[in-house]
Amino acid sequence: MKKTKQLFAGLILMALGLGTAQAEYTLNLMKGATKVSHDIYDLHMLILWICVFIGIGVFGTMFYSIYHHRKSRGHKAAQFHENTTVEIIWTIIPTLILIGMAIPATKAMMELDDVQESEMSIKVTGHQWKWEYEYLDNGIHFFSSLDEASNKARQVGSGIDPFTVENYLLEVDKPLVIPTKKKIRFVFTAKDVIHSWWVPDLGWKKDANPGFINESWTSVDVPGTYRGQCTELCGKDHGFMPIVVIAMNEPEYNAWVEKQKSAVAAEAGSASKQWAKEELIAKGKSVYETNCSSCHMADGAGLAGTFPAIKASKVVTGDINAQVKLMLDGKGMMPAFGKMLSPVDFAAVVTFTRNGLGNAVGDSIQPSAVQALQSATPGAGKNE
Amino acid sequence: MSAVVAEHDDHHDHGPAKGLLRWVITTNHKDIGTLYLLFALAMFFVGGSMAMVIRAELFEPGMQFVNPQFFNSMTTMHALVMVFGAVMPAFVGLANWMIPMMIGSPDMALPRMNNMSFWLLVAGVLLLASTLFMEGGAPASGWTLYPPLVLQTGKALPFAIFSVHLLGISSILGGINIIATIFNMRAPGMTLMKMPMFVWTWLITAFLLIAIMPVFAGAVTMLLTDKFFHTSFFDAAGGGDPVLYQHIFWFFGHPEVYVMILPTFGVASTIIPVFARKPLFGYSSMVYATAAIAFLSFIVWAHHMFTVGMPIAGELYFMYATMLIAIPTGVKIFNWTATMWKGSMTFETPMLFSIAFVVLFTMGGFTGLMMAVAPADFQYHDTYFIVAHFHYTLVPASVFILMAAGYFWLPKWTGHMYDERIGQLHFWLSVVSVNILFFPQHFLGLAGMPRRIPDYAVQFADWNMISSIGGFIFGASQLLFLYIVINTIKGGTGEKVTGEVWEDAAKHSLEWTLPSPPPYHSFTTPPTVIPTEHM
The missing domain is CATH 2.60.40.420 (Cupredoxins -  blue copper proteins)
Structure with missing residues (x-):
């Protein structure tokens, strides 16, 4: 067990050593930037020190015993197996410590919970x-x-x-x-x-x-x-x-x-302007990478069983308005993108999927047309 | 008495069946115990390999080996396999082997049901493992299976749910059997307050199992109907509440973690007195503390949910109730320390693992106390700090004690002695590497690394690498244990062991009064002298 102790000492030293070597290292909770975070930090340090203190007591006793009360040193076993006084003491003292911890914890909790008078x-x-x-x-x-x-x-x-x-x-x-x-x-x-x-x-x-x-x-x-x-x-x-x-x-x-x-x-101005197909495809590529590629994959292949492929998809190679409507309203795990994307980004990504990722439908859609479809679908695609 | 003996003489053919079929149809507590233990060991390596995948991916920042979805499946399956496939079955295996021998009975009370519990477990775990090969992959929502995320699982969802049902039935049957055995099969004179601590802790654990497994089965059944039968228990759009699932889950989940730790306490209380050559300190307070912990486990569940948005009264109640657990747990740790105090200790492998358990479980207890404090938990929750916490209470606690139990009773089970040098090597490698593995995770969590992420910001890189290195050493060291088990079964050191195996062990518990290996039906006549050294 001594080795375990040495290991802990080693780890702590290693931690300190690394800590000075590289300022980025954090071993402890951060103090934070608000009064609440400071209070929580103080609470954290209080409990940490209580634990360290109890740990030193318990492990110290145990290691003393392990060193001294061993058969190889000729120690004869005592035969006691209970002591009511001791047992009562080591029940009551932890109880008192817990009460001591609960008081500042309750205060911090009340403070955290109070959202009134916000600006x-x-x-x-x-x-x-x-x-x-x-x-x-x-x-x-x-x-x-x-x-x-x-x-x-x-x-x-x-x-x-x-x-x-x-x-x-x-x-x-x-x-x-x-x-x-x-x-x-x-x-x-x-x-x-x-x-x-x-x-x-x-x-x-x-x-x-x-x-x-x-x-x-x-x-x-x-x-x-x-x-x-x-x-x-x-x-x-x-x-x-x-x-x-x-x-x-x-x-x-x-x-x-x-x-x-x-x-x-x-943004509203750019939505009403007429966009060239190439412009939309170029813009759509980055919109796709940010919003779509995590499910439909960067190459549009999707993920079998969970996320459908864009490549050769019936929706993407079918009627453009149907595709827009599906994307505006969402379906199953697919979110309603009408709420997330601006009309320009929306038109761009639709155009990109139909002319990229292995598809070559050849058509495109203008932001203004997306807006028109959006207002034709009550409730969907608008920001509440 | 003579009638019993005469009857026994007529049944000389009651040995094990011949051939492989013996292991399929057996109703013998030792055979079933062996099956449970070997199955658990196999699953320990399966779950362990998943942990190796996780630590390999986390070795450096960036995604090197697996995609994020598969990573999530690994964390989910690692937990489910370790909890339901390794740790719980291992303790059931110990219960099967040891409880009849410790209370002086020939077998478990319900032997056929015992066989069924085991094979349902195998079916359940295999079904769960099969989800890895299904379309959409294995469940990837964490072992807690929180909706709505879990409802996004592919084809695997109903299979995972059915597997939970099978595992639940298996555990309930096992629990019933243990309670029936302890209440009905004790030798004359073995009063409840003379039972070894291991039997006591399992009695309490069995009640926990029967109380909680139906709750979990209910929760996952609600997931099933939400997904396939248009109910909306957990869907706000239909008037449900996703947080309701968390309440139900943790009403199961918190006692569940004690299912894995209470028998651990029992084994530690069995091993430490033998090697300290002293009676267990505070036997009755150990019993009451175990019962108190079991009771408290039912009324603290929402401390897993401090950040879920509870009213302040709820937060405060669950904080206070959780802090209370420190009291009976402290009593246990003090009692073990007092048992060692002024003993005459020797440090064979089982004792080394048990001492490491007391120290490292206490570390896990300290972080548990820190997280009980609700406002501080607003920072710790769902970070690597909690990962460090529960791994300290599970790996160097439950798993170490299972190792200790293995070394302690293998000579009894097989009649052969294990190789002490390799045992000690296994211990030292494990205890050092487990700390390299999990201690830095405290730092990671406090520094702000969330759990269940496949990739991380570069300021977390160094501690993750250290942790992974510890993980690889720990994983590899366990192969030594596998070697020792196989080697001991085959004959070990060749040294003949006595029935007692360890010095004066028979003063502590009945199993040491039997020869090693013990007869097929442990006590065909009840023992007349009940050891009281453990009291």
């Missing part, structure tokens, strides 16, 4: 496999998925070294932007399966359950970029739906809000 609200919806953010106060709304560089590198046999990709698997195309020093209420739900939204620096994670709403809140003190991941197994690409939160000071945040609003206006 703004953001709705977070989990999708397979991306996050949807909706600012309930100013109407800003967007999807956030794994960024392209990580997505390319993470394919089986991509040949790209993850160490060369900046923030590998922890970078998104569109981060969530929040103001600092404001109490922000988050509401969580999910479209398909259960997801869980976790940014360690905020101090908590919360499950996003389909059909139900969960709440939580944060108030970030320091501007910065905080990264996290989905923490509830949500299928094939569970490991590939990161979260990036950028906390900005109020003026910068307001500027960001204005920029988003004008981007929406520009």
